Structure formats: structure tokens, C-alpha cells
Amino acid sequence: KNQVEQSPQSLIILEGKNCTLQCNYTVSPFSNLRWYKQDTGRGPVSLTIMTFSENTKSNGRYTATLDADTKQSSLHITASQLSDSASYICVVPPSGGYQKVTFGTGTKLQVIP
Amino acid sequence: DTGVSQNPRHKITKRGQNVTFRCDPISEHNRLYWYRQTLGQGPEFLTYFQNEAQLEKSRLLSDRFSAERPKGSFSTLEIQRTEQGDSAMYLCASSRTEDTQYFGPGTRLTVL
Numbered sequence: 001k002n003q004v005e006q007s008p009q010s011l012i013i014l015e016g017k018n019c020t021l022q023c024n025y026t027v028s029p030f031s032n033l034r035w036y037k038q039d040t041g042r043g044p045v046s047l048t049i050m051t052f053s054e055n056t057k058s059n060g061r062y063t064a065t066l067d068a069d070t071k072q073s074s075l076h077i078t079a080s081q082l083s084d085s086a087s088y089i090c091v092v093p094p095s096g097g098y099q100k101v102t103f104g105t106g107t108k109l110q111v112i113p
Numbered sequence: 114d115t116g117v118s119q120n121p122r123h124k125i126t127k128r129g130q131n132v133t134f135r136c137d138p139i140s141e142h143n144r145l146y147w148y149r150q151t152l153g154q155g156p157e158f159l160t161y162f163q164n165e166a167q168l169e170k171s172r173l174l175s176d177r178f179s180a181e182r183p184k185g186s187f188s189t190l191e192i193q194r195t196e197q198g199d200s201a202m203y204l205c206a207s208s209r210t211e212d213t214q215y216f217g218p219g220t221r222l223t224v225l
Contacts, residue, residue, distance in 0.1 A: 103155030
């Protein structure tokens with residue numbers, strides 16, 4: 001069964017600190033991996049898309065890494081801000097079509113002052 | 114703002130009633146997706162359109178659910194004979210070919 005697992009389920013950090021979120025997947029065949037940020041009560045917003053050949057991709061204070069061999073990805077947030085408080089969802093759509101698109105349950109991040 | 118819009122934002126209905134949601138994608142996007150999200154879970158794929166053609170449909174989409182995109186622009190999702198288990202956030206997203214999917218704000222459905 002294709003699965004995406006994210007850890008931790010929730011995280012609280014102080015403003016200004018860094019944090020790393022994890023995503024492990026067993027989806028096969030692999031097309032790409034996407035990280036989304038979802039504020040409470042809103043639709044997800046794309047942060048980054050990583051293809052099989054990419055190891056690292058940055059988007060401002062967000063840096064995603066991908067290890068296709070171990071099927072792991074991480075999202076590193078640098079110098080966190082209060083506005084980073086949200087759920088971060090890892091998505092792994094297989095090349096076989098959206099019928100099987102798998103969203104992780106997300107990591108709920110809370111940044112406190 | 115030319116992002117994806119959804120209406121209504123909230124809908125409360127009684128069990129057994131029919132409801133219809135609308136999604137207006139970003140104008141140049143030919144792909145449109147519907148997802149359902151329950152509290153604490155990630156979005157679940159429901160269906161996908163390329164232009165006006167409905168190309169994929171999840172097994173989650175029972176015969177009480179129907180989606181249309183008659184002119185390849187806006188889309189509607191109708192749920193007939195709603196059940197309490199249909200209570201969820203219904204998200205719409207659009208994309209240009211295989212590009213990033215841009216999500217709308219969602220329609221939160223509560224079935225009493």
C-alpha cells in the first residue's frame with residue numbers, strides 16, 4: 001500500500017528558532033514530491049516541488065531535501081516566524097495518475113513568541 | 114486577486130438535502146481537481162478534469178457525488194442525499210498541465 005508518513009505530528013518552537021520536518025514515503029513509481037503549507041481553515045499553498053534527480057531546493061527560509069534512495073524528504077525552516085504556524089503537508093503523486101495521489105497527514109507547527 | 118475561488122465558503126445543511134459547490138479556477142489553468150479534507154487529515158483526491166473532460170474519479174466518489182465542468186472553466190460538485198459523514202472541507206485546485214496545483218480556500222460543509 002502506498003503511504004506517506006510525516007513526523008512529528010505536531011511541534012512547538014520559539015520564534016527565531018529553526019526546525020526540521022520529516023516525510024517518509026513508500027509511493028512507487030515515484031514522480032515528484034511536494035511540500036504544502038496549510039493555514040487553519042484555508043487551502044494548501046505549494047512551497048516546493050522536488051523531482052527524482054533533485055537533492056535540495058530552497059524557497060526563502062524553507063529548504064527541502066530529498067533522498068530518493070531511502071525515500072525520505074525533509075523540510076527545514078530557518079529563523080521561524082509567527083506566521084509559519086500552520087500544517088505542513090507532504091504530497092507524493094505517483095506517475096500513475098491522480099487516482100492514487102497520497103497526502104500525508106501533515107505536521108502541525110506552532111511558533112510561539 | 115486572480116487565485117482559485119470557491120463558493121460558498123461555509124454550508125450547513127440537514128441530512129438528506131442536496132448541496133452544490135462551485136469552483137472558479139485560475140483562468141489559464143486547464144486542469145481542475147476536487148479534494149475532500151476531514152479534520153486532522155490530509156486532503157483526499159476526489160476527481161480531476163482536464164478542460165471539460167472528467168479524466169479520473171476516486172472510489173471515494175460514491176454515486177451520490179457528481180462533478181461537472183461544462184465549459185472547461187468553472188466546476189460544480191454536487192452531493193445528493195447528504196449524510197453526516199459527508200461533513201468535511203471540500204477543496205478545489207487548478208493547475209496548468211503538470212505544474213503546481215493552486216488550491217482555493219475550500220467550502221466547509223456541515224451536515225446536521
